[in-house]
Amino acid sequence: MASVVVAPTAAFAAPNFKAPFPCGQRWTYSHHSAEVRQALDFVRADGGVTGGTPVMASAAGTAYRFSQPSGAGNYIAIEHGGGWKTYYFHLTSYSVPDGAVVQQGQQIGITGTTGNSSGPHIHYEQLLNGVGQVIAINGVSLAPYPGSYNQRYLTSDNCGGAPAGAKYYAGSPTDFSGDGKDDIV
Template structure:
């Protein structure tokens, strides 16, 4: 019996069909487990407006804390890149998470990472601001896959359908909570606080600015008390924003008296978790 020969054109068509089927059936790269772009325990409200064509969401704080100056955190690990667009996005950071996934963070008042730096989930990448084309402090946040805007998903749950205004939908963050984010615990402080070399007021090192800050752990030390009867013996180990000349702002101690939440001799993070002993 003579073998049957398939024409070359037919073979090429079959190969092309197989390649097309392979491409069209290849599944999309799974997204990272994205978390909210602001610190643990904080609750923000969010909205979407039609001008945001890449399915972005705008977040503002709704738990009584200030939006402006609050740390902006990486939603997932990756490589961070810094950009500036004075007439649009302002100061912004893009994090490349690999596999085609990127997140965008617009209108930052300041950057907290170097361009091209590797960042961990929960790491601060900037501070919330209103740079560029913005009418007030907020986080403009996007998730893109292969350059296409995606519906925002946090902790595996979609935030769609989006509300058209603030105040109807809210999201509490677990980004950087205890046990994650490099051992940092996020706390709110109500005033600028002097940091000291030890858990007493003998050797000032600098200042921790009021707002949302991270701390590492706590120690029992000298009492700090005010005229209204409020007091605290706990001191929080942290890194200071301003360092005095010749001093060391890394691992300094700030009194837990300055915590915006909780009570006398309490030292908890914004999520209510007791900060561990050093």
């Protein structure tokens, strides 16, 4: 009787996530101790107003719109492929239709305070196969997370999407369709 050996599936490397706010802006971030997820909340620290600021896709993928009035409020989940997903909570409004393919650096919503929120901010999460991950921007972990604002800062270099005509290959974290064909963005 022949035995079958099943090799484990290799995990996809994380996309090169960028900050979820516009290029050149400086924001501070914190993690609330009551939050069980690996989430960060971002607010502006460069003299600009947080509420009404665009929220940017931190990596390319397919964006889905949701509303949870008693929790996350209006939010977007972006599926990046390879089991990776990001969340953007408490949006005042959406900037893309449900199911839209978005590029890194593309505006997906407007920062707000919908749902269970005490003020305008971007609640941001990175998940792998549904499990919250320690947030990394440009491949660098932001841990250990500060417990309050104005202890750590991040300036965005999320300055736009992939160049026109860029190709992403099947099986990569940016194979959005999962159809085994190259996706041209």
